[in-house]
Amino acid sequence: MSEQSTVKGFNTSASEKVAMDLASAKALEAKISVRQKDLIFVLFGAGGNLASLKLFLALFQSFKEEKLPANFTILAVDLNPEMTSGSFRGWVRQDLLDKGPESEEMAAFLEHIVYFPFNVLTGNYQSLKDKISGLETERKVSPNRKIIYFLSLLPNLFEPTIQGLGQAGLLADENARLAVEKPFGSSLESAQKLNAIILQYCQESQIYRMDHWLGKETVQNLLNFRFANGIFEHLWSRQFIDYIEITAAETVLVPDGRGYVGALKDMVVNHLFQLICLLLMEPPNSLSADDIRDEKVKLLRVLKADPKFTIRGYYEGYDRTEETYIALKLMVDNYRWQGIPIYVRPWKGAKNKETEISAHFKGVPSTLFTAIPNTLVLRLQPDEAISLTWNVKVPGEPNNRQKSLDFLYNSKGGFEETIPEAYQTLIESMIEGDRTLFVRADEVEAQWAVVMPILNHWETLTINNGHLSESDIVHTYPVGSDGPTAANQILEPNHKWRSL
Numbered sequence: 001m002s003e004q005s006t007v008k009g010f011n012t013s014a015s016e017k018v019a020m021d022l023a024s025a026k027a028l029e030a031k032i033s034v035r036q037k038d039l040i041f042v043l044f045g046a047g048g049n050l051a052s053l054k055l056f057l058a059l060f061q062s063f064k065e066e067k068l069p070a071n072f073t074i075l076a077v078d079l080n081p082e083m084t085s086g087s088f089r090g091w092v093r094q095d096l097l098d099k100g101p102e103s104e105e106m107a108a109f110l111e112h113i114v115y116f117p118f119n120v121l122t123g124n125y126q127s128l129k130d131k132i133s134g135l136e137t138e139r140k141v142s143p144n145r146k147i148i149y150f151l152s153l154l155p156n157l158f159e160p161t162i163q164g165l166g167q168a169g170l171l172a173d174e175n176a177r178l179a180v181e182k183p184f185g186s187s188l189e190s191a192q193k194l195n196a197i198i199l200q201y202c203q204e205s206q207i208y209r210m211d212h213w214l215g216k217e218t219v220q221n222l223l224n225f226r227f228a229n230g231i232f233e234h235l236w237s238r239q240f241i242d243y244i245e246i247t248a249a250e251t252v253l254v255p256d257g258r259g260y261v262g263a264l265k266d267m268v269v270n271h272l273f274q275l276i277c278l279l280l281m282e283p284p285n286s287l288s289a290d291d292i293r294d295e296k297v298k299l300l301r302v303l304k305a306d307p308k309f310t311i312r313g314y315y316e317g318y319d320r321t322e323e324t325y326i327a328l329k330l331m332v333d334n335y336r337w338q339g340i341p342i343y344v345r346p347w348k349g350a351k352n353k354e355t356e357i358s359a360h361f362k363g364v365p366s367t368l369f370t371a372i373p374n375t376l377v378l379r380l381q382p383d384e385a386i387s388l389t390w391n392v393k394v395p396g397e398p399n400n401r402q403k404s405l406d407f408l409y410n411s412k413g414g415f416e417e418t419i420p421e422a423y424q425t426l427i428e429s430m431i432e433g434d435r436t437l438f439v440r441a442d443e444v445e446a447q448w449a450v451v452m453p454i455l456n457h458w459e460t461l462t463i464n465n466g467h468l469s470e471s472d473i474v475h476t477y478p479v480g481s482d483g484p485t486a487a488n489q490i491l492e493p494n495h496k497w498r499s500l
């Protein structure tokens, strides 16, 4: 009989324990190897929103958890020529204090930041190169250090920056990595152009295209949910599922700043398509970055959008043109999913922030019971959870009542671990050189190809011909609502949006 011990409430056999010990030893080995290789993290747009909201916090958290190399420097690049390393550190310090308590590690972390004023459009990249060489000497950085160029810039600055870095020879270095924030282009053509420019100067293996949703634990958990549990995968097809619904409701309104591109380009062509891929793709041959991405691309190539099944909206009081709401009916033209609608609807100005996937199962034949079909809800944020509705007999009555069986992804569900911020996970993966959570060039292009029929159709619309169909009108909706009611028109009979 095998020796049993209890780990977090589960019985664990000796062989399972050995496997767990080996996994922890491997993780420790990876951590040690990351800490031993020096790092220069060149952050373009270091004074911007994303840096302030997420990036410095993520870097600081990794620093506290000793997941950054012992010798690392953050070269913070931004426009302001008045700023010095001292004043910039003060800005970052205040930013961190706005989000959490003072801690003894903060001063030590800030010492690793050096500010460099540089205009990516007009600057001389040789001066950036010299700055980096100077830091390497000053800070005794080893010649085989890693260097990450992280473009936290508005998209119109990606191409000139990559060209500048490339022409200065900064990307030719085999230890150089390039991280590019979304959006990757604004159409298939522009995405192809951006990819071509990137690939002119780098190998695909050096590139980390960021979609921060891939760093979310609940998004990663989609693979575990599907491929580590025997029960659902057998039901995961057109035979048992009636339709799938993805809701991404945000309370925030469109920020005043620049760069909002509308719900389709901002949310669907990256975050929501990534969810759809992980949810519907075939099992990958392995968990390697390329095996997973191969399956995602295969799925994207059969994902179909139709402008006729699209509803656009913007919230009342909005004074710009890009839609703040979109609802789409998508179809997957393959053996497993043919005929099953995938409805998606992201919007801003919702009552609550909620991101969830609902798989609505087919009902039972109605000869014995009247029952509500089962729904499996994967709740990605906030209050991460998995919930299954089922029908149960009401005591003393012949009827059924719908109940739900809930698993909470927190301490109540048996997880004491804190869920890391997506950007922390992504930055650590990038340092380790693991590209699983990043988007490949062909994946980006396949994503854009799905929505091109919609974008092309929108281009051809003449707004004032008086005969616009529902799918061509941009509907309004009140802030705090579930979006325009016109979204019901793209649903097939007996399908319903879940109410929030």
Ligand SMILES: NC(=O)C1=CN([C@@H]2O[C@H](COP(=O)(O)OP(=O)(O)OC[C@H]3O[C@@H](n4cnc5c(N)ncnc54)[C@H](OP(=O)(O)O)[C@@H]3O)[C@@H](O)[C@H]2O)C=CC1
Residues within 6 Å of the ligand: 044, 045, 046, 047, 048, 049, 050, 051, 053, 077, 078, 079, 080, 118, 119, 120, 121, 122, 151, 152, 153, 154, 155, 157, 181, 182, 183, 212, 259
């Ligand atoms: N904010 C967010 O929550 C998210 C953002 N993203 C993506 O991250 C990227 C950055 O977004 P965000 O931080 O919001 O943008 P911001 O405009 O806030 O930040 C960009 C920074 O770059 C600076 N900058 C502008 N022009 C130049 C230049 N020519 N040379 C050097 N620096 C320059 C800006 O300075 P100045 O302000 O003085 O112009 C600013 O500090 C975008 O691609 C966005 O789509 C992705 C996910 C979420």
Ligand SMILES: O=C1O[C@H](COP(=O)(O)O)[C@@H](O)[C@H](O)[C@H]1O
Residues within 6 Å of the ligand: 250, 252, 266, 267
């Ligand atoms: O990339 C983006 O994502 C956010 C939503 O991300 P979340 O982590 O807060 O769920 C969205 O508000 C923003 O418009 C978009 O660019």
